[in-house]
Amino acid sequence: MLKFGLNKHAASALVGLIVLTTSGCSGNPLKKRQKPVQVVYRFDDHRWLELHGFACEGALWFVDEQRDIxxxxxxxxxxxFTHPxxxxxxxxIAVPWWNSSGMTISRDYGRTWMYSTVKGREDDEAGSDSPEYENIKSLTVVNDQGFLLTKQGHLYMSSLPFDDPRIMPGGEGIDYSYTFKGKVYHDRLEAIRPGKGENVSRWGLLYIDPRILPVRMEQYYANFQNLPTRVPEVTGYTGWTHMQCDMKAGM
Structure with missing residues (x-):
């Protein structure tokens, strides 16, 4: 019967190899690597967006030092988001997404967040219903209103920054008239019920191409009337004009 064994020196060398392999040269490789934290956008000197993750992908946090948010x-x-x-x-605040025309919206200084909806013309060369990411030129938020501009010159905008109380829960509704085949009809837009359609109907959550307003019910809402016709001028802005991220952070 054959027997295999190790002498004292070989055994010692084997133990050392095992320790080296399991512990690593600079710490325990089994220890979870800490995710890098990067400031990827600055609104001003006290508000910014933080990305927690590797390769410029991960969790996104909003920070406002002055309001302790x-x-x-x-x-x-x-x-x-790679566009201006x-x-x-x-x-x-409207935070845009990579490879999408959608945004995450806050209407209370960044305390809470909701998703936006984008609506446009079905035959728009910039994308059916909502513009494709490759056709987006810029996103500008000013005067509590968002403006999504395409390379084709089309503008999607959120409502003026207030709710029309007539269509909010408990409101009296909106009476309106329309003409069809030469005949005038009268109808009524009832107020929304609590929890039913509030997210889309509340100000700032729907981005719409004004060219389609004449065929949508929003044309009767007070906050979708007298909208700007172009992106307003931004003055005195001290923040960044692009998001930025280091792909190698934490590697």
Missing amino acids: RSEVSSQFYRI YINASERY
Whole structure:
């Protein structure tokens, strides 16, 4: 019967190899690597967006030092928006998404967040219903209103920054008239019920191409009337004009 064994020196060398392999040269490789934290956008000197993750993807947080706000915008999978981006408002914040025309919206200085809806013309060369990411030129937020501009010159905008009380829960509704085949009809737009359609009907959550307003009920809302016809001029802005991120952070 054959026997295999190790002499004292070989055994010692083997133990050392095992220790080296399991402990690593500079610490325990089994210890979880800390995610890098990067400031990927600055609104001003006291407000910014933080990305927690590797390769410029991860959880996104909003920070406002003056108001003592720290809120989660996205729990994971956020990637930075690469087009020009200016957010000059404080109460109203629109955070754009990579490879999408959608945004995450806050209407209370960044304390809480909701998703936006984007509506446009079905035959728009910039994308059916909402513009494709490759056709987006810029996002500008000013005067508590957002303006999504395409390379084709089309403008999607949020409502003026207030709710029309007539269509809010408990409101009296809106009476309106329309003409069909030469005949005038009268109808009524009832107020929304609590929890039913509030997110889309509340100010700032729907981005719409004004060219389609004449065929949508929003034309009767007070906050969708007398909208700007172009992106307003931004003055005195001290924040960044693009998001930025280091792909190698934490590697």
